[in-house]
Amino acid sequence: MQQNYSPKDIEAAVQQQWEAAQTFRAADTSDKPKYYCLSMFPYPSGKLHMGHVRNYTIGDVLSRYHHMKGYNVMQPMGWDAFGLPAENAAMANNVPPAAWTYSNIEYMKQQLKSLGLGVDWSREVTTCKPDYYRWEQWLFTKLFKKGVIYKKTATVNWDPVDNTVLANEQVIDGRGWRSGVQVEKREIPMYFFRITQYADELLQDLDGLSGWPEQVKTMQANWIGKSYGVRFAFPYELDGKQDKLWVYTTRADTIMGVTFVAVAAEHPLATHAAKTNPALAAFIEECKHGGVAEADIATMEKKGMPTDIMVTHPLTGEQVPVWVGNYVLMSYGEGAVMAVPAHDERDFGFAKKYCLPIKQSIAVKGQEFSDAAWQEWYGDKENGVCVNSGKYDGLNHAQAVDAIAADLNAKGLGEKKVQFRLRDWGISRQRYWGCPIPIIHCPSCGDVSVPDDQLPVKLPENVVPDGAGSPLAKMPEFYECTCPQCGGKARRETDTMDTFVESSWYYARYASPQCDTGMVDKVAAQKWLPVDQYIGGIEHAILHLLYARFFHKLMRDEGLVQGNEPFKNLLTQGMVVAPTFYRDLEGGKKLWINPADVDVEVDAKARPVGAKLKSDGLPVVIGGTEKMSKSKNNGVDPQAIIDEYGADTARLFMMFAAPPDQQLEWSDAGVEGSFRFLKRVWNFGAFIQQIKKANPQCDEDIQKAAGIYGKHIMGSPSHYPKVARREIHLILRQANYDLTKQQFNTVVSAAMKLLNTIGELPPHGKEHFEIILEGVSILLRLLSPITPHIAQTLWKELGYGDNILAASWPQVDESALEQDEIELVIQVNGKLRGSLRVAKDADKATIEQSALAHEAVQKHLNGAAAKKVVVVPGRLVNVVA
RNA sequence: GCCGGGAUGGCGGAAUUGGUAGACGCGCUGGACUCAAAAUCCAGUUUCUGAAAGGAAGUGGGGGUUCGAUUCCCCCUCCCGGCACCA
Numbered sequence: 001m002q003q004n005y006s007p008k009d010i011e012a013a014v015q016q017q018w019e020a021a022q023t024f025r026a027a028d029t030s031d032k033p034k035y036y037c038l039s040m041f042p043y044p045s046g047k048l049h050m051g052h053v054r055n056y057t058i059g060d061v062l063s064r065y066h067h068m069k070g071y072n073v074m075q076p077m078g079w080d081a082f083g084l085p086a087e088n089a090a091m092a093n094n095v096p097p098a099a100w101t102y103s104n105i106e107y108m109k110q111q112l113k114s115l116g117l118g119v120d121w122s123r124e125v126t127t128c129k130p131d132y133y134r135w136e137q138w139l140f141t142k143l144f145k146k147g148v149i150y151k152k153t154a155t156v157n158w159d160p161v162d163n164t165v166l167a168n169e170q171v172i173d174g175r176g177w178r179s180g181v182q183v184e185k186r187e188i189p190m191y192f193f194r195i196t197q198y199a200d201e202l203l204q205d206l207d208g209l210s211g212w213p214e215q216v217k218t219m220q221a222n223w224i225g226k227s228y229g230v231r232f233a234f235p236y237e238l239d240g241k242q243d244k245l246w247v248y249t250t251r252a253d254t255i256m257g258v259t260f261v262a263v264a265a266e267h268p269l270a271t272h273a274a275k276t277n278p279a280l281a282a283f284i285e286e287c288k289h290g291g292v293a294e295a296d297i298a299t300m301e302k303k304g305m306p307t308d309i310m311v312t313h314p315l316t317g318e319q320v321p322v323w324v325g326n327y328v329l330m331s332y333g334e335g336a337v338m339a340v341p342a343h344d345e346r347d348f349g350f351a352k353k354y355c356l357p358i359k360q361s362i363a364v365k366g367q368e369f370s371d372a373a374w375q376e377w378y379g380d381k382e383n384g385v386c387v388n389s390g391k392y393d394g395l396n397h398a399q400a401v402d403a404i405a406a407d408l409n410a411k412g413l414g415e416k417k418v419q420f421r422l423r424d425w426g427i428s429r430q431r432y433w434g435c436p437i438p439i440i441h442c443p444s445c446g447d448v449s450v451p452d453d454q455l456p457v458k459l460p461e462n463v464v465p466d467g468a469g470s471p472l473a474k475m476p477e478f479y480e481c482t483c484p485q486c487g488g489k490a491r492r493e494t495d496t497m498d499t500f501v502e503s504s505w506y507y508a509r510y511a512s513p514q515c516d517t518g519m520v521d522k523v524a525a526q527k528w529l530p531v532d533q534y535i536g537g538i539e540h541a542i543l544h545l546l547y548a549r550f551f552h553k554l555m556r557d558e559g560l561v562q563g564n565e566p567f568k569n570l571l572t573q574g575m576v577v578a579p580t581f582y583r584d585l586e587g588g589k590k591l592w593i594n595p596a597d598v599d600v601e602v603d604a605k606a607r608p609v610g611a612k613l614k615s616d617g618l619p620v621v622i623g624g625t626e627k628m629s630k631s632k633n634n635g636v637d638p639q640a641i642i643d644e645y646g647a648d649t650a651r652l653f654m655m656f657a658a659p660p661d662q663q664l665e666w667s668d669a670g671v672e673g674s675f676r677f678l679k680r681v682w683n684f685g686a687f688i689q690q691i692k693k694a695n696p697q698c699d700e701d702i703q704k705a706a707g708i709y710g711k712h713i714m715g716s717p718s719h720y721p722k723v724a725r726r727e728i729h730l731i732l733r734q735a736n737y738d739l740t741k742q743q744f745n746t747v748v749s750a751a752m753k754l755l756n757t758i759g760e761l762p763p764h765g766k767e768h769f770e771i772i773l774e775g776v777s778i779l780l781r782l783l784s785p786i787t788p789h790i791a792q793t794l795w796k797e798l799g800y801g802d803n804i805l806a807a808s809w810p811q812v813d814e815s816a817l818e819q820d821e822i823e824l825v826i827q828v829n830g831k832l833r834g835s836l837r838v839a840k841d842a843d844k845a846t847i848e849q850s851a852l853a854h855e856a857v858q859k860h861l862n863g864a865a866a867k868k869v870v871v872v873p874g875r876l877v878n879v880v881a
Numbered sequence: 882g883c884c885g886g887g888a889u890g891g892c893g894g895a896a897u898u899g900g901u902a903g904a905c906g907c908g909c910u911g912g913a914c915u916c917a918a919a920a921u922c923c924a925g926u927u928u929c930u931g932a933a934a935g936g937a938a939g940u941g942g943g944g945g946u947u948c949g950a951u952u953c954c955c956c957c958u959c960c961c962g963g964c965a966c967c968a
Binding site: 042083085157165166169171216218219222225292293297298327422423425426430431498499503537538539541542543544546574577626627657661662665667669670679734748749752753756825826827830832867872875876878879880 | 894
């Protein structure tokens with residue numbers, strides 16, 4: 001065993017042992033219970049970032065912990081390989097996305113291996129390879145025939161200069177990122193997954209996901225947004241024809257307060273009115289400008305313009321004006337809304353702006369209705385009752401909705417309706433680097449899905465896109481084809497699928513990654529699914545996780561998988577953040593400087609007072625602490641950390657710096673602290689080995705061997721063996737408890753305390769030495785999932801066994817925890833005033849008496865009698881003066 | 882704007898879920914070792930007050946419940962994630 005801790009040597013050696021022994025091959029047949037541990041697979045962007053390191057370390061810790069607990073663990077890895085960045089890189093470097101992607105995968109795979117992850121690489125999955133996406137195409141054709149996939153138009157961001165559809169990310173302040181020109185909304189045909197058909201099930205099944213964080217379930221439930229309301233119509237006559245304008249509302253009780261109706265710019269009524277109204281036509285044109293992102297639409301200034309169309313209020317018969325509003329979305333609900341300024345915040349603002357009438361129809365007892373008071377109770381569902389509402393006066397929310405829905409129903413103008421906020425999932429993308437949609441457009445047969453025997457529809461891999469629409473649409477050799485039904489000339493669909501489709505089912509593919517007879521091997525899927533533990537960033541809380549849950553249900557309904565949910569337990573990890581530094585440049589721009597190139601100056605109390613660039617010694621501005629990103633140049637390259645300190649240090653720091661679900665702040669000093677701890681572990685191991693080389697059966701030899709080192713490694717001989725052993729097992733108990741909570745930062749704390757404790761017990765003789773050996777064996781096993789290389793090396797070197805992964809997980813010896821006397825805290829009026837030692841089984845009366853007799857209590861009572869004494873067994877006594 | 886989180890010493894964080902606030906680590910200060918530095922080890926380190934013993938304040942801000950609140954309730958501020966074509 002080397003005297004000095006050299007992670008480079010031991011990590012490479014241990015990784016070779018694992019590889020040679022195929023330690024992490026997951027057995028399809030095993031007597032042990034299975035544990036499928038899945039981390040969200042990476043997008044192969046080029047190199048690993050800290051977020052990856054954090055994600056995969058958490059997964060590896062859980063995998064190794066369960067391995068040692070006796071589970072048959074499967075931890076697979078793969079590549080979410082289709083996506084927009086590959087096209088951007090292709091354009092920048094003139095390399096086909098395929099070549100760029102494959103070379104990134106090659107490099108990142110080496111990086112993942114150097115982290116020492118216990119991954120079963122024989123199950124690797126790459127989504128841009130035909131053997132993967134062919135099954136996605138196969139499922140598409142099944143669902144298309146079933147009607148779960150259908151075609152309709154949808155609104156996209158259109159760049160009128162580059163003539164291309166833009167992703168929301170490519171729209172900056174309403175302008176195309178390359179052209180700089182204002183983007184427009186455009187309607188194009190797309191294929192949709194009918195996810196709304198599963199809305200109720202997706203909502204209800206959240207209740208069964210006890211292993212998911214509440215916040216994620218709440219977000220998903222709100223996203224699905226089930227609401228109970230009323231769909232009803234305003235009849236109208238236009239050009240001599242009778243028609244109805246439909247709206248949906250959850251506040252039918254306010255229907256008597258309607259003073260106008262607002263429709264989307266794309267609504268047929270708006271289009272009709274604009275024909276004879278140039279100003280309105282111009283406004284509608286203006287509404288087309290800007291992106292489609294909901295956040296932009298929700299925060300933009302609410303604007304509107306009247307049409308000359310009037311519709312009839314379904315209950316009062318009054319004439320109500322129709323306005324066009326830029327905040328009404330055609331794609332949501334009916335594309336039209338009733339407006340009740342008195343009882344809706346947005347309508348109120350709109351009515352004030354355009355001087356539209358405000359008609360109160362709800363009142364809250366004891367409260368005056370006025371503009372000033374308005375915000376307090378305008379929409380009060382709980383306490384409000386109808387007023388100025390004729391026959392509905394005095395009814396509360398629920399009663400009024402019932403009565404109004406019944407009356408609308410009787411007139412044939414409406415009914416109660418459950419509605420979801422969730423919209424169907426549009427998956428067509430006008431991009432090259434994605435999975436081709438397996439549809440053929442035939443002039444006589446229409447849209448025909450590609451037959452099984454013609455799958456996969458392969459994506460050509462040698463193409464460099466040019467940023468002006470999909471290159472596939474310019475490749476006759478790709479799109480020219482014959483109709484599978486009539487054999488006539490036809491055109492292949494050139495759109496590709498949303499990359500969320502690939503990531504919605506990869507977890508199932510890992511069960512049988514090489515299966516070439518189906519999407520999954522049903523037996524293997526049944527064995528491994530559901531995923532026992534899924535780990536990934538909180539940013540995926542809604543979209544990815546909802547789509548994957550939806551896909552699981554689709555696959556279930558195809559008979560491919562069993563069970564209703566794909567992920568039993570979910571851990572959402574926080575982001576990795578770092579400080580930012582910059583200098584102001586001309587034109588308001590900023591030059592972002594990497595933290596590694598900056599020296600921070602601190603005052604006597606270690607508060608940062610300024611920062612200087614290392615290279616020129618001149619000041620830089622200290623920015624905020626933000627998510628590591630290229631744009632803020634505050635990323636720390638994990639490879640540099642691994643090269644300098646080793647994977648174990650990187651992993652240890654990641655686990656120690658913050659609980660897994662919270663944001664993690666990068667700190668160079670913290671990394672050094674982690675490294676220091678591992679050095680101390682190593683040095684202590686070397687020390688123990690020295691003693692063991694003497695005769696460990698003999699007290700004198702142990703003492704002599706300890707003497708060789710001059711002194712024991714740390715601390716003073718302050719501990720009696722019984723106290724030390726109790727401490728060791730108390731620490732272990734805490735660590736085991738924290739592991740069940742998946743709170744790894746305190747598990748690391750426990751390991752540090754453990755080393756401190758055993759380091760303070762000098763090996764003066766056999767009894768002490770045996771406790772130290774027990775403590776070391778617990779320490780190494782606690783560390784093993786987190787820092788596997790050093791733990792394995794010391795485990796073997798110190799003669800505990802050949803393979804620490806085969807060792808059992810340490811158990812608390814309850815008998816070591818027992819003690820005769822316990823210490824109670826004494827409070828007076830809830831404030832700490834002293835402590836009291838009592839027998840562990842002392843009764844309340846005795847404790848009360850001793851507490852009242854306590855010097856500090858006497859002092860604070862100042863001669864008066866205690867009003868009350870609260871005794872919390874095993875914890876404290878509170879005397880109320 | 883809507884939905885979901887978060888805020889505790891100079892810093893990252895802990896507090897077994899209503900019972901000793903600040904575990905563990907970083908940083909800083911002092912000391913040992915050294916010709917010196919690094920490394921390592923030892924001691925101290927919430928703030929104010931005090932020579933000390935002690936006392937007081939204190940978990941983003943304001944209110945409330947309780948013998949007792951970082952923890953529960955109400956209101957507010959700031960920061961972060963998501964918002965359907967980034968992944």
